Amino acid sequence: MDYFDYIKLDPVNYYILYSYSDLKKIKERISKKDLQELILNFKQYEIPYEKEKRSVIYKKFLLEGIDKKDYVSLATYYWQDETKENGLPYISKDGLANPEGEYYDKNNLRRLAFITYYQGILYYLSEDKKYLKLIQDNLTYYFLDPITGMNPNLNHAQLIKGLNLGRGIGMIDFTANMSYALYILEFLDEENMLDKKFYERLKDWLEKFYKWYVSSPIALEEKYADNNHGIFYDFSLLIILDILKKKDEILPLVYQMIELRICKQIKGDKMEKELRRTKSKNYALMAIKGIYDFNKISKKYGYDLYNLNSWYYHKLDIDLTKVEDFLYQRLLLKEKEWPYLQIIEFDEATLLPLLYEKNNLKQIKKIKDENIKVDLQKKLLMSLI
Numbered sequence: 001m002d003y004f005d006y007i008k009l010d011p012v013n014y015y016i017l018y019s020y021s022d023l024k025k026i027k028e029r030i031s032k033k034d035l036q037e038l039i040l041n042f043k044q045y046e047i048p049y050e051k052e053k054r055s056v057i058y059k060k061f062l063l064e065g066i067d068k069k070d071y072v073s074l075a076t077y078y079w080q081d082e083t084k085e086n087g088l089p090y091i092s093k094d095g096l097a098n099p100e101g102e103y104y105d106k107n108n109l110r111r112l113a114f115i116t117y118y119q120g121i122l123y124y125l126s127e128d129k130k131y132l133k134l135i136q137d138n139l140t141y142y143f144l145d146p147i148t149g150m151n152p153n154l155n156h157a158q159l160i161k162g163l164n165l166g167r168g169i170g171m172i173d174f175t176a177n178m179s180y181a182l183y184i185l186e187f188l189d190e191e192n193m194l195d196k197k198f199y200e201r202l203k204d205w206l207e208k209f210y211k212w213y214v215s216s217p218i219a220l221e222e223k224y225a226d227n228n229h230g231i232f233y234d235f236s237l238l239i240i241l242d243i244l245k246k247k248d249e250i251l252p253l254v255y256q257m258i259e260l261r262i263c264k265q266i267k268g269d270k271m272e273k274e275l276r277r278t279k280s281k282n283y284a285l286m287a288i289k290g291i292y293d294f295n296k297i298s299k300k301y302g303y304d305l306y307n308l309n310s311w312y313y314h315k316l317d318i319d320l321t322k323v324e325d326f327l328y329q330r331l332l333l334k335e336k337e338w339p340y341l342q343i344i345e346f347d348e349a350t351l352l353p354l355l356y357e358k359n360n361l362k363q364i365k366k367i368k369d370e371n372i373k374v375d376l377q378k379k380l381l382m383s384l385i
Helices: 003-007 020-029 032-041 099-103 106-126 129-144 168-175 178-190 196-215 217-223 228-244 247-265 280-301 305-310 320-332 348-357 361-366 376-382
Strands: 072-074 156-159
Touching (some): 003 106, 072 099, 106 178, 178 228, 196 217, 280 320
Parallel strands (some): 072 156
């Protein structure tokens, strides 16, 4: 089974941002049998990107005015207008992904994030250096190689044909995916398991990307997005700041998360804008996930979003656990009905990160095996029980 092909339309909800201490516990506790099964399940991804020509320069169609080394993706939910002879401009069909996107760069970037995240974990657990070589080869080929490497920008992400050459909203292609791979790489570096020269080269690329991230007009569109996009803008930037050791910029970013995301997007126990989407379960999970994953990094610096009134400069009547409980009760325990629109099948494996966040791993048994399409995370979590 190709796990990636199943999850590629909703990858972020399958990622777990394990604490460093929990990764160490998993390494201590995971059985040899479970580890070997994970290795076997992931065998199909042990292919260097250069053999599959996975690079931005190999996109099927080049667009006029865009450097072939620039990342390009199409707006996920935009399709040709069948009432127009040339199909332009494309029109929105929310929740329905246009397969034309396969011809551009998004799925390759998502696949790179998926492979790096899991191979990073398998490298840590097994200490098999073949994973280190695969990670370094893949990332070098996609980002760092002078011929095949991606330019450090997302100027042309999620463009709408006939309307524009890129949108800030397209940053989600990177922020909700590659961020998790970068987190694992930083953990491996702290464990002295990465090649220092390789990691310094990657950080040099990230430094250039960071400068684009905080100053380009395209990126600033995403900074002020009032839904999950703004949340993941902050989350990914926090991981980049953590890797680049830009500690002085972390507190202002934490305040941004509080003032632009938490205060504006949460009403009681709901993130109502996400519940109005056609895939309300997926987006509601994604939005709160971005906040609690952000919190795992910000707590390293002493800023706990779940205890705001102990340090924030004025009192807030916001309880993030209520937002989690709203989803937990309806999607896992099913104590209450889900009254919102959901036009695609919902995979209960996407509840595993929420279970981990709430430290209720024994509830894994409530998710029946037949309801889980992708269970790579399940064996890792079972090691923590």
